[in-house]
Amino acid sequence: MTANAMSGDRQRCLEAGMDDYLSKPVSREQLENCLQRWLLHDAPVDKQAVSIDPSIDELIAAAPAAAPAGNRPALIQSNFPVLDHVMLDELHQIAGEETARIIALFLEDAPRLIAQLEKASTVADLETMREAAHTLKSSSANVGAMALSAAAKRIELGARAQRLERPAVSVALIIAEYARARVGLLGYMAQLPRAGAKAGADADHSSSLVSR
Numbered sequence: 001m002t003a004n005a006m007s008g009d010r011q012r013c014l015e016a017g018m019d020d021y022l023s024k025p026v027s028r029e030q031l032e033n034c035l036q037r038w039l040l041h042d043a044p045v046d047k048q049a050v051s052i053d054p055s056i057d058e059l060i061a062a063a064p065a066a067a068p069a070g071n072r073p074a075l076i077q078s079n080f081p082v083l084d085h086v087m088l089d090e091l092h093q094i095a096g097e098e099t100a101r102i103i104a105l106f107l108e109d110a111p112r113l114i115a116q117l118e119k120a121s122t123v124a125d126l127e128t129m130r131e132a133a134h135t136l137k138s139s140s141a142n143v144g145a146m147a148l149s150a151a152a153k154r155i156e157l158g159a160r161a162q163r164l165e166r167p168a169v170s171v172a173l174i175i176a177e178y179a180r181a182r183v184g185l186l187g188y189m190a191q192l193p194r195a196g197a198k199a200g201a202d203a204d205h206s207s208s209l210v211s212r
Contacts, residue, residue, distance in 0.1 A: 001022045001023075001024065001026060002021075002022075002023060002024065009021075009023070010023070019038060020034055020037065020038065022034055024138055024141060024142075025087070025138070025141035025142060025149070027086075027087060027090060028090040028093070028094065079150075080146040080147040080149070080150045081146050081147060082145070082146075082147050082148075082177075082180045082181055082184050083144050083145060083146070083181065083184040083185065083188065084144040084145075084146050085144065085188075086144075087141075087143075087144035087146075088143065088144040088188055091142070091143065091144070092192070097193065099192060100189050100192050102142075102143065103143050103185050103188070103189055104189070106139055106140070106142070106143045106145075106185070107182060107185060107186075109139065110136060110139065110140065110148075110178055110182075111178075113132045113133075113135055113136045113139075114132075114136070114171070114174055114175060114178060116128060116129075116132040117129055117132050117133065117136075117155070117171045117174060118171050118175075120132065120167075121167035121168050121170070121171045122168070124167060126159040126162060126164055126167075127159070129155055129159045129164065129167060130155070130156050130159035130160050133152045133153070133155035133156040133159065133174075134152075134156045136148070136149075136152040136174070137149050137152035137153045137156055140152060140181065143185060145177075145178075145181035145184075145185065147177045147180065147181070148174070148177040148178055148180075148181045151170070151173045151174050151177045152174060154170060154173075155167075155170045155171075155174070158170070
């Protein structure tokens with residue numbers, strides 16, 4: 001199980017001797033299917049026939065790129081949902097009462113990563129941007145914030161390839177998507193059992209970026 005979802009990563013893992021490959025974010029159904037393949041059958045599995053859902057890279061490739069408009073960044077309209085409620089419900093099924101705390105920790109940590117991206121974008125520090133974007137991509141996907149995850153993935157790929165044009169524009173998109181995700185996640189937490197109320201209140205004051 002890995003966050004490496006670049007083209008060819010799966011094949012390299014299998015050629016190195018791994019039995020299977022799952023790229024994050026991993027849904028409950030994907031994990032169950034993978035476990036069933038290996039735990040419920042004695043017959044060897046043809047590794048070339050193992051079916052893996054398309055990586056997020058293929059979806060991002062089909063999304064429109066950000067473009068400037070005058071002196072203000074033109075933020076793209078994401079092809080991804082602000083929140084994937086199916087993924088959130090699966091998280092709740094697995095984590096139970098811990099779901100609110102997991103979301104609150106994300107809302108507390110994400111502004112720190114966004115601040116790192118903002119600072120690094122002013123000096124075109126692509127390596128720092130890549131690292132922060134990679135972490136944000138995975139953590140946001142874990143709580144179903146798919147549009148934010150896609151925006152972070154876009155920065156990660158561009159920084160890794162040393163071809164990230166207009167870093168500030170990309171970070172502006174991250175900030176906008178985080179604001180939308182935060183509103184949605186706080187709304188979702190409000191529908192959880194009252195055990196999540198305090199976590200939601202704490203997350204609401206986690207960072208000055210929250211109010212953007």
